[in-house]
Amino acid sequence: MKPIQLPDKLLLKNVRLVDAEQNIDQPGSLLIESGVITALNTDADDATVWDLDGAVVCPGFVDMHVHLREPGFEDAETIKSGQKAAAAGGFTAVACMPNTNPALDHAGIVRWIIEEAESFPITVYPIAAITKNRAGLELTEMVELHRAGALAFSDDGGCVENTELMRRALEYSKLTGAPIIDHAEDFKLTGAGSMHESAVSTRLGLPGIPRLSEDIMTVRDVMLAEYTGGKLHLAHVSTKGALEALEDALKRGLPVTGEVSPHHLLLTDKAVESFDTSTKMKPPLREEEDRLALIEGMKRGAFAAIATDHAPHPYETKEVPFDEAAFGIIGLETALGLIWDRFVRTKVISAADMVRLFSNGPRQVLGLPEVSLTAGTPVELTVFHPDEKWVVNAKEFYTKSRNTPFNGWELIGRPWGILKGSMWAGRVTPSFK
Ligand SMILES: [Zn+2]
Numbered sequence: 001m002k003p004i005q006l007p008d009k010l011l012l013k014n015v016r017l018v019d020a021e022q023n024i025d026q027p028g029s030l031l032i033e034s035g036v037i038t039a040l041n042t043d044a045d046d047a048t049v050w051d052l053d054g055a056v057v058c059p060g061f062v063d064m065h066v067h068l069r070e071p072g073f074e075d076a077e078t079i080k081s082g083q084k085a086a087a088a089g090g091f092t093a094v095a096c097m098p099n100t101n102p103a104l105d106h107a108g109i110v111r112w113i114i115e116e117a118e119s120f121p122i123t124v125y126p127i128a129a130i131t132k133n134r135a136g137l138e139l140t141e142m143v144e145l146h147r148a149g150a151l152a153f154s155d156d157g158g159c160v161e162n163t164e165l166m167r168r169a170l171e172y173s174k175l176t177g178a179p180i181i182d183h184a185e186d187f188k189l190t191g192a193g194s195m196h197e198s199a200v201s202t203r204l205g206l207p208g209i210p211r212l213s214e215d216i217m218t219v220r221d222v223m224l225a226e227y228t229g230g231k232l233h234l235a236h237v238s239t240k241g242a243l244e245a246l247e248d249a250l251k252r253g254l255p256v257t258g259e260v261s262p263h264h265l266l267l268t269d270k271a272v273e274s275f276d277t278s279t280k281m282k283p284p285l286r287e288e289e290d291r292l293a294l295i296e297g298m299k300r301g302a303f304a305a306i307a308t309d310h311a312p313h314p315y316e317t318k319e320v321p322f323d324e325a326a327f328g329i330i331g332l333e334t335a336l337g338l339i340w341d342r343f344v345r346t347k348v349i350s351a352a353d354m355v356r357l358f359s360n361g362p363r364q365v366l367g368l369p370e371v372s373l374t375a376g377t378p379v380e381l382t383v384f385h386p387d388e389k390w391v392v393n394a395k396e397f398y399t400k401s402r403n404t405p406f407n408g409w410e411l412i413g414r415p416w417g418i419l420k421g422s423m424w425a426g427r428v429t430p431s432f433k
Contacts, residue, residue, distance in 0.1 A: 001084045001398060003121050003425040007048035007432060009033045014051050016386065018058040019373040020356035030057055030373065035421040037377045048432045054387065056351070059371040060092030060380035060418060061358040063332060065156070065181075065235055065259060065307035068094070068124070070116075071109070072101025077312040077400050079113065082332070083122040084398035085310070087425035089332040090382040090415030091358075093123040094310075095366060098134065099157035105129040105140045107148035114149050121420040125151045125366065127181060130169045134158050139168060146176040151366045154181035156235060157282075159217055161187065166221060170230025177367060179231040179257070184217035184242065185282065194323040196284040200269040206323055209284050215241035222249045225256050233365050234258040236309050238283040240293035247302050257304040257365050260294055262338045263329060263405065267291075271405060277318045277325035278405040281311065298357075299349060305362035306354075308335045312401030333397045333415070334406045336384055340413030351386075358382075381419040383426065388414040 012030040017040065019025075031039040031047060063086065069077040077085075079096075086094050096113065098104030104113070110126045117124035128150035132138045134157070142153060153169065159182070160166040166180075173180050190213045195201050197208025218234060222245050225232035237243055237258045249256035263281065268288050271279040279285060297303065311328025318325050336358070344354050359382070360370045371380045392409045394402040417426010424430055 001087060001425060003423045004430060006032070006419070006422045006424055009044065009047040011044050011047040011049045012052055012057055013049050014053055015055055015057045017373055018056050018351050018355050020352040021360060021370065021372055022374070023352065024373065025351050032379050032419070035379050037373065037375055037379060039375055040373065050430050050432055052383065055383050055385045055416060058355045058382050059359040059373065060420065061090050061336070061382045062093045062095070062362040063091045063308050063310065063335070064095045064305055064362040064366060066094045066096055066310040066332065067099065067312065067328070068096040069312060070100060075314045075400070079116050079124060080120060081398060081400045083117060083120040083124065085332040086122045087418050088398045088415065088427045090336045090384050090418060091122065091332060092380050092382060092418045092420050093125060095125040095127050095151060097127055097154060097156040098129040103129045103134050105132050105134070107144050110145055110148040110150050121423040121425050127152045127154050129153065130155045130160055130180065131165065136161055136165065139165060139172070142172040142176060146178050150178065152179045152181050152233070154183065154235070156181060156183040159183050159185045159187065163220065163224070167224050167228060170224050170228040170232065173230040174228065179233040179365060181233045181235050182221050183235050184214050184221060186213045186216050189213035189216070194280060195272045196269045196286050198269050198287055200272060204272065211239040211241055211286065214239050214283050215245070218242040218245045222254065222256055225249070226254050229255065231255045236261045236264065236283055236307070237294070238264045238286050238290060240290050243293055243297045243302060247297065250302065258302065259305040259307040260298060260303045261307060261309050262331060262335050265291065265294055265298065266338060266342060267405060275322050276405060277320070277322055278329055278403045280322060280325050280327055281309070281329050282327045295348060303357065304365050306335065306339060306357045307362065308332055312399050313403050314401060318403050328403070330397070330399050330401050330404050332399060334392055334404060336415045337390065337411040337413050338406065340384070340386065341411040345412060379419050379421055383417055383419065384413060384415040386413050388412070390414045
C-alpha cells in the first residue's frame with residue numbers, strides 16, 4: 001500500500017457526511033484544500049473531483065487499543081504493517097500497547113515509535129508501561145514518558161496486581177492528565193484458564209477463566225480511581241459485572257471510562273466449541289447474557305470507545321492445541337464492517353453513534369483534540385462504503401497475521417481508507433477527475 005498525494009484542491013462528491021458532534025448524517029460534498037476542510041456542500045468548478053459513489057466520509061477513526069509488536073515480535077506485526085492494516089480498516093490513528101520487547105517503559109523507545117511511524121500517514125500514539133518491564137514491581141518514570149509523547153499508561157497483557165502501585169499510578173495520572181488503561185484481570189483467579197469458565201468449558205474439558213477474575217480487579221480499580229481522583233480507562237470490558245461497575249462509576253461522576261471490543265459484542269463461549277484458536281483471547285469470549293448486556297450498555301452510551309485489541313500472532317503460536325495457543329486476535333481490518341453490518345444496519349445504534357465510538361469517543365479518553373466535518377478543520381477523515389458487500393478473508397489483509405475468528409463472514413459496509421492532511425491511504429485507489 002502506497003500513500004497517495006491528494007490534489008491541492010479536491011472536491012469529494014456524492015458522499016454521505018456523518019458527524020456525531022454536529023448531528024449530521026446527510027448526503028453532500030466536501031471540499032478540501034492543502035490538508036484542510038474548506039467547505040461543505042459546495043460546487044468548486046476549479047477543483048479536482050473524486051466521486052465517492054455514496055461512501056461515508058466522517059471524522060477519522062482511532063483504535064485506542066492495538067498491539068503493533070515492534071520492537072521484539074516483528075514476525076507478528078511491525079509498526080509499518082500495523083499502520084497499513086489501520087489504513088485499510090479506516091483508522092487514521094492507533095494507540096499501541098507497551099507489551100513489546102523491550103517494553104515501552106522508557107522515553108527513548110516512546111520517541112523511537114513516534115519517529116518510526118512518521119513516514120506513513122497513520123499516527124501512532126504510544127501507550128507506555130505503568131511498571132518497569134511490565135513486571136509489576138516498580139513504577140516507570142511516568143512524567144518523563146508523558147513528556148516524550150506517551151498519551152496513556154497500561155501494563156496491558158498484564159494487570160498491576162499490587163494495589164498500592166496501582167494507587168500511585170492513578171495519583172500520577174492526576175499529574176500528567178494521561179489515563180491509566182486497565183487490563184483488569186486477577187491472575188490467581190485466571191490460573192491456567194484458556195477460555196471463559198462455563199458449562200461450555202466444562203464440556204470441552206478446558207480450564208476456565210471466571211468472570212470474577214475481571215470483575216474483582218475492575219471494582220478494585222474503580223475504587224482506587226474514586227479514592228485518588230486519577231483517570232481510569234477500562235480496557236475490553238467483557239462481563240456484565242464489569243459493565244455494571246463502569247456504569248455505576250459513570251453515574252457517580254467518577255473519572256472512569258470504558259471500551260468494548262467487536263468480538264465481545266458478537267461472539268460467545270459457544271464459538272470455542274470449534275476449538276479454533278482464533279476464538280482464544282483475553283478477556284475470553286463470555287456468555288450470551290454478557291454479550292447482550294454489552295450491547296445494551298453500548299446503546300445506553302456506557303462506552304467511550306470501541307477498540308479492537310488488535311493482537312497479531314504468527315501462525316506457529318496459534319496452530320497448536322487450544323490450551324497452548326497464544327491469546328489474542330487481529331481486529332483492525334474487520335472492526336468497521338462488523339459494527340456497521342451487525343449493529344448500524346440492524347438499527348441497534350445509529351451511524352453517528354458508531355462514528356462517535358470510533359472517532360471522538362477515544363480521542364476524548366486520550367486527551368486528543370476532536371475532529372469534525374467543519375470548514376477550517378485539518379483533514380483527518382475515514383472513508384467507507386455503507387452498502388459494499390464483502391466476505392472476510394484474512395489472506396487479503398495488510399496485517400502480517402491471520403488470527404481472526406471472522407473469516408468467511410459476509411458483511412455489508414466496507415472500509416476504503418483514510419484521508420490525512422494531504423494524503424490518502426487505504427485499500428482503494430482513488431479515481432480523480
Ligand atoms: Zn488486555
